[in-house]
Amino acid sequence: MTRDPRYDILFEPLAIGPVTAPNRFYQVPHCNGMGRVYPNAMIGMRGAKAEGGWGIVCTEQCDFLANGDASPYAETNMWDAGDEVYLGRMVEEVHRYGSLAGIELVHNGHDTPNLYSREIPIGPMHRPANWSLAPIQARAMDLADIREYRRAHRRAAVRARDIGFDIVIVYAGHDGTVPSHFLARRHNQRTDEYGGSLENRLRLFRELLEETREAVGDTTGVVVRFAVDEMMGPDGLEWHAEGREAVEMMAELPDLWDVNVSDWANDSKTSRFAPEGYQEDYVAFVKQVTTKPVSTVGRYTSPDAMVSAIRRGIVDLIGAARPSIADPFLPRKVEEGRLDDIRECIGCNVCIGWTQMTAPARCTQNPTFGEEWRKAWHPETLPPARADAHLLIVGAGPAGLEAARAAGLRGLRVTLAEAQEELGGRVTRESRLPGLAAWARVRDYRMSQIQRMPNVDIYRSSRLDADQILELGADHVAIATGASWRRDGCGRRLTSPVPGSDAAHVLTPDDILAGRRPPGRKVLLFDDDHYYMASVLGELLSAEGYDVSLATPMATVAAWLTHTLEHEANQERLHDAGVNLHANTTLLAVETGQALLHDSLRRREVTLPVDGVVMITARLPEDSLYHDVVQALDVTPDTGIRTLRRVGDCQAPGIIATAVYEGHRYARELGTDIDPGDVPFRRELHVIEPAMT
Ligand code: ADP
Numbered sequence: 002m003t004r005d006p007r008y009d010i011l012f013e014p015l016a017i018g019p020v021t022a023p024n025r026f027y028q029v030p031h032c033n034g035m036g037r038v039y040p041n042a043m044i045g046m047r048g049a050k051a052e053g054g055w056g057i058v059c060t061e062q063c064d065f066l067a068n069g070d071a072s073p074y075a076e077t078n079m080w081d082a083g084d085e086v087y088l089g090r091m092v093e094e095v096h097r098y099g100s101l102a103g104i105e106l107v108h109n110g111h112d113t114p115n116l117y118s119r120e121i122p123i124g125p126m127h128r129p130a131n132w133s134l135a136p137i138q139a140r141a142m143d144l145a146d147i148r149e150y151r152r153a154h155r156r157a158a159v160r161a162r163d164i165g166f167d168i169v170i171v172y173a174g175h176d177g178t179v180p181s182h183f184l185a186r187r188h189n190q191r192t193d194e195y196g197g198s199l200e201n202r203l204r205l206f207r208e209l210l211e212e213t214r215e216a217v218g219d220t221t222g223v224v225v226r227f228a229v230d231e232m233m234g235p236d237g238l239e240w241h242a243e244g245r246e247a248v249e250m251m252a253e254l255p256d257l258w259d260v261n262v263s264d265w266a267n268d269s270k271t272s273r274f275a276p277e278g279y280q281e282d283y284v285a286f287v288k289q290v291t292t293k294p295v296s297t298v299g300r301y302t303s304p305d306a307m308v309s310a311i312r313r314g315i316v317d318l319i320g321a322a323r324p325s326i327a328d329p330f331l332p333r334k335v336e337e338g339r340l341d342d343i344r345e346c347i348g349c350n351v352c353i354g355w356t357q358m359t360a361p362a363r364c365t366q367n368p369t370f371g372e373e374w375r376k377a378w379h380p381e382t383l384p385p386a387r388a389d390a391h392l393l394i395v396g397a398g399p400a401g402l403e404a405a406r407a408a409g410l411r412g413l414r415v416t417l418a419e420a421q422e423e424l425g426g427r428v429t430r431e432s433r434l435p436g437l438a439a440w441a442r443v444r445d446y447r448m449s450q451i452q453r454m455p456n457v458d459i460y461r462s463s464r465l466d467a468d469q470i471l472e473l474g475a476d477h478v479a480i481a482t483g484a485s486w487r488r489d490g491c492g493r494r495l496t497s498p499v500p501g502s503d504a505a506h507v508l509t510p511d512d513i514l515a516g517r518r519p520p521g522r523k524v525l526l527f528d529d530d531h532y533y534m535a536s537v538l539g540e541l542l543s544a545e546g547y548d549v550s551l552a553t554p555m556a557t558v559a560a561w562l563t564h565t566l567e568h569e570a571n572q573e574r575l576h577d578a579g580v581n582l583h584a585n586t587t588l589l590a591v592e593t594g595q596a597l598l599h600d601s602l603r604r605r606e607v608t609l610p611v612d613g614v615v616m617i618t619a620r621l622p623e624d625s626l627y628h629d630v631v632q633a634l635d636v637t638p639d640t641g642i643r644t645l646r647r648v649g650d651c652q653a654p655g656i657i658a659t660a661v662y663e664g665h666r667y668a669r670e671l672g673t674d675i676d677p678g679d680v681p682f683r684r685e686l687h688v689i690e691p692a693m694t
């Protein structure tokens with residue numbers, strides 16, 4: 002297949018100062034939890050993006066001074082010559098496919114408590130370091146510090162050029178770097194030439210930009226990454242006020258304006274809170290005030306939306322982090338006219354969640370993300386299966402669908418049986434909840450793939466039992482029958498059933514998703530899960546007219562959403578929906594007409610009048626079919642079934658990303674001998690120095 006001419010514009014080269022991007026697909030810097038800590042994994046992942054056609058592939062943030070140490074987060078660093086080898090390998094990997102390599106030079110200023118380096122943090126003024134609420138203060142930079150900082154930035158730019166980077170990014174975004182701290186009035190109370198007027202607050206940023214251009218600009222593209230609006234009204238930069246003025250004051254200085262909104266939570270909004278292209282309104286002015294090319298992000302996954310953003314004069318280049326994680330081969334697929342093969346990001350921020358937990362990122366849509374080097378998993382191709390084996394997969398949730406897709410690609414003969422008429426399992430059900438419609442992409446991508454595979458047969462409305470499975474006599478059987486929410490309240494906090502939880506007016510999320518509702522208007526959601534489910538059920542029931550209370554033993558509602566950057570927006574939404582929030586509160590008993598709770602902050606029991614309770618605490622695997630088959634195979638071993646496995650939630654309930662990963666892993670590794678005692682991936686081992694004398 003060939004490219005549809007309406008996408009030609011996405012494949013026009015673009016000059017960025019002295020270098021030329023081969024197309025308009027720009028993988029902007031993004032954290033990935035690998036960086037300097039797992040450099041081979043990081044290099045493999047960046048290489049996959051270049052292979053997939055991203056014309057520019059950047060590092061994540063790269064800190065260049067020990068007093069701007071991003072630990073415990075796994076970012077890249079370039080503190081001295083010791084960092085040149087791994088960054089050079091990344092450049093080599095990106096160049097191998099003809100893409101440009103970009104590096105984002107960052108110093109997190111007063112944000113970082115410098116947990117590893119133990120250097121004193123620095124910033125425009127004396128103030129506590131931000132991250133981790135660490136009991137550490139940053140000190141105000143004096144003029145000598147500023148000179149030293151500029152010198153280090155310049156040295157880093159030169160080092161980056163010498164390593165082979167084509168683009169150096171000077172970064173004032175996300176409310177998280179020294180130049181953005183200087184720029185923000187709330188962070189900068191200086192009275193010298195670096196404080197006060199916008200011109201003064203912008204001075205350091207301008208100096209960094211000019212010095213970078215002067216140092217490397219004849220051979221290297223100099224890009225500015227800048228947040229034009231901080232989404233905090235007049236308390237921060239606004240696109241129509243100081244945000245615009247700042248761009249006007251430096252309009253022709255960079256080779257590319259890469260503009261967005263800040264902070265990170267606003268820049269990386271989930272699909273629950275913002276649609277594709279949501280930053281356009283904020284950045285649209287930039288092209289009117291500069292002749293330089295402009296780029297932005299906005300979870301663009303549709304080539305039509307990309308073309309439209311260029312044609313409407315908003316941008317010249319499409320920036321993407323999450324869409325490039327979900328599908329490193331997105332540009333190639335557009336180029337080859339394979340739009341149906343695009344694996345669209347669902348905007349869930351699980352990738353960010355793992356990074357925020359200081360772990361290698363994982364992706365709901367792309368199970369190979371981070372495994373390119375570790376497991377030698379290519380994002381698009383799988384090794385052919387050795388024999389024409391027959392695989393039966395029972396259950397077509399995310400695990401079963403991904404197992405079918407991956408096994409189908411390997412050439413196995415696959416039978417996929419699903420009890421329901423609809424495929425997709427929990428993804429289909431949950432995508433009907435408020436704000437989660439994009440999650441259906443997990444199902445839609447996989448269905449569109451397997452429906453075109455002649456070796457995959459799908460049987461809907463086919464609830465199988467053990468006898469039927471044995472009769473089918475497939476070589477391999479995967480049981481992917483999912484999990485169900487517990488009704489008894491057991492979870493993290495409570496380890497024995499809540500008295501009264503067996504009453505008829507106690508429901509689970511499965512009940513709500515199946516259309517059951519509490520018998521009266523007053524409903525209590527007991528959330529010991531701390532992710533999205535209780536909150537979206539709160540939204541749903543509130544919109545249906547229920548009087549909703551939400552109790553959680555944690556000090557804040559939906560605490561894990563801090564990792565996905567949704568916590569604040571979630572809280573606002575619950576507030577707007579009129580949900581009554583009870584933090585530090587544990588459910589003690591469900592009684593007729595009321596719930597008995599314990600408020601651990603005030604150390605007292607509370608009764609709440611309720612007509613129904615929904616338990617959102619934990620899930621249990623639906624594995625009875627698996628055990629039935631195990632038993633049946635004991636009785637009748639001679640069925641032809643060579644392997645039987647539980648896959649996805651049926652093995653251990655988890656997030657959708659885990660089910661997809663486990664489904665993929667199962668299919669990819671089927672037929673290979675992996676000793677369960679071995680580490681199932683390549684490790685990144687440190688070189689140990691000889692003993693000190
Ligand atoms: P996962 O996240 O592990 O994929 P889901 O709960 O989303 O799990 O999906 C499990 C799927 O398995 C559901 O669609 C369910 O209808 C299906 N299922 C459960 N039991 C059977 C069975 N006996 N036969 C066929 N399908 C089943």
Ligand code: SF4
Pocket residue numbers: 322323324326327345346347348349350351352353363364365366367
């Ligand atoms: Fe998109 Fe979710 Fe994958 Fe992140 S984890 S890239 S948000 S699908």
